[in-house]
Amino acid sequence: MSRFSKDSGKKETPAISTASLPDIIFMLLFFFMVVTVMRETNPILKIKIPQATELGKIELKESVAYILIGTPTDINTYGSAPRIQLNDQYAEVDDVQSFVKKSYSEVPDAYKGIFTVSLKVDEEVTMGIVTDVKQELRKADALKINYAANRKVVEE
Amino acid sequence: MGRSKSKGAKEIDASSMADIAFLLLIFFLVTTTIDQDKGIIHKLPAWSEEPPPDDVRIKDRNLLEILVNANNQLLVEQEYVELDELKDIVIKHLDNRGKSDKYSTSPQDAVISLKNDRGTNYGTYIEIQNSLKAGYAEVRDKYSLSITNGSMNYKEVAKCAKNDDLDATKRNKCNELKKKIQGEYPMKISEAEPVNLGGN
Numbered sequence: 051m052s053r054f055s056k057d058s059g060k061k062e063t064p065a066i067s068t069a070s071l072p073d074i075i076f077m078l079l080f081f082f083m084v085v086t087v088m089r090e091t092n093p094i095l096k097i098k099i100p101q102a103t104e105l106g107k108i109e110l111k112e113s114v115a116y117i118l119i120g121t122p123t124d125i126n127t128y129g130s131a132p133r134i135q136l137n138d139q140y141a142e143v144d145d146v147q148s149f150v151k152k153s154y155s156e157v158p159d160a161y162k163g164i165f166t167v168s169l170k171v172d173e174e175v176t177m178g179i180v181t182d183v184k185q186e187l188r189k190a191d192a193l194k195i196n197y198a199a200n201r202k203v204v205e206e
Numbered sequence: 207m208g209r210s211k212s213k214g215a216k217e218i219d220a221s222s223m224a225d226i227a228f229l230l231l232i233f234f235l236v237t238t239t240i241d242q243d244k245g246i247i248h249k250l251p252a253w254s255e256e257p258p259p260d261d262v263r264i265k266d267r268n269l270l271e272i273l274v275n276a277n278n279q280l281l282v283e284q285e286y287v288e289l290d291e292l293k294d295i296v297i298k299h300l301d302n303r304g305k306s307d308k309y310s311t312s313p314q315d316a317v318i319s320l321k322n323d324r325g326t327n328y329g330t331y332i333e334i335q336n337s338l339k340a341g342y343a344e345v346r347d348k349y350s351l352s353i354t355n356g357s358m359n360y361k362e363v364a365k366c367a368k369n370d371d372l373d374a375t376k377r378n379k380c381n382e383l384k385k386k387i388q389g390e391y392p393m394k395i396s397e398a399e400p401v402n403l404g405g406n
Contacts, residue, residue: 072220075227082234100332104339108243119328168243173329176276177322180331181399188253197332198245 095120095135100173101202108168108196113161115153115192117146119179120172132175134183143179146186154192170198246335267307268315270299274334276325283308289333296341300391301348313345313391321398338395346391353386360387 097120108114118135122128134141136149150167157165167187171180187195272292273281280287282295300316302309310316318338322331346360358366366372366380 068224072224072227075224075231079227079231079234082231082238086234086238100329102246102332102336104246104336104343105244106247108245108247111243114243166247168245171328173327173332175328176324177326177328177331178324180328181324184250185253188250191253193250193252195248195250196243196245197248197335198243199332199336201244 094123094138094140095133095172096123097170097172098174099170099198099200102197102199103202105199105201106196108166110161110164113157113164113166114196115150115165115167116170117149117167117183118170119175119183120170121174132172132179134179143182143186146183147190150187150190150192164194165192166194166196167192168196168198246332246339248335265311265315268310268317270296270309270316270318272318272320272334274320274322274326274330276323278327278330280334289330289337292334292337293341293344296338297344300341300345314389317394317396319396319398342391342393346387349390350383350387354383358383360384363387 095118097118119132120135121130121132122140128140134143134146136145141149153167154162154165169180169183184195187193271283275281280289280292282292287295296318298306299309299318300313302311302316303313304311320334320338322334343360350358350360350363354363363380363383367377367384369377369380372380
């Protein structure tokens with residue numbers, strides 16, 4: 051017995067060094083810090099995106115302009131009627147055209163062909179305002195649009 | 207170890223470094239939303255100042271008329287239907303090939319007309335758009351599988367046609383397939399200007 055324990059004591063595998071653990075963790079940390087995009091726009095609208103199954107993906111963020119439609123988060127100040135948000139501010143339907151044209155001019159030339167307008171619209175909003183925006187988009191000749199939606203989990 | 211103690215300048219204990227890094231890591235893990243831009247891609251018709259010509263008449267049976275009112279109720283071909291029945295109706299309409307008098311004579315002639323109220327919920331509208339797209343996707347998938355002997359569905363064909371990594375001959379073949387499928391089942395969805403009946 052004593053011989054056995056002596057033997058095993060000699061041949062024991064050394065403990066795994068944890069000295070590099072902080073480095074690994076730091077690497078992961080830096081990865082996530084770089085990947086994380088802090089929200090660019092303030093949430094001034096309450097938007098719950100609808101769910102769908104037939105989804106397409108927009109490949110390049112550089113070629114997308116966002117138009118948000120939803121009810122204001124601050125109902126006491128801005129009322130509960132659905133509003134449009136462009137960049138960081140409330141906007142009217144009339145502002146959409148100039149906004150889209152400005153966004154289009156800011157897109158790099160190589161991506162102009164795939165310029166897309168993404169509509170992030172709350173599912174409770176009525177179609178009236180959405181249609182008005184769509185008509186403005188047609189006038190601005192921004193015909194490729196994307197109704198932002200999340201993947202629907204289908205239970206079989 | 208004993209030496210450093212006697213010399214005075216103590217080493218800073220770095221064993222808690224990992225814990226601190228872990229905490230930060232978990233914070234970023236939780237706050238990160240790698241949000242992808244996903245959605246239903248749609249193409250709008252070009253704007254024209256003049257009103258649409260009146261003489262565009264489509265044979266009644268080739269037109270699937272969908273009306274949505276302000277209460278999110280659906281009327282398809284003058285009949286009240288539920289939302290989840292819509293996809294099957296679309297498929298029946300597209301793949302009718304003259305069998306039933308109610309639906310289209312051929313997939314190439316089939317047109318779907320969608321008219322909604324200004325008071326219709328956006329969620330309902332998206333569900334309808336989704337059903338229409340799903341209907342088209344299903345008939346295209348079926349056709350794609352039949353012409354490729356079951357090796358590729360429509361999604362795979364479209365993906366292959368866009369894939370730059372493949373060599374040109376293969377890609378062209380996929381492109382041809384894609385064109386053929388789209389030619390067989392062209393997506394013709396017409397959206398009328400919404401009416402205002404719901405008082406919104």
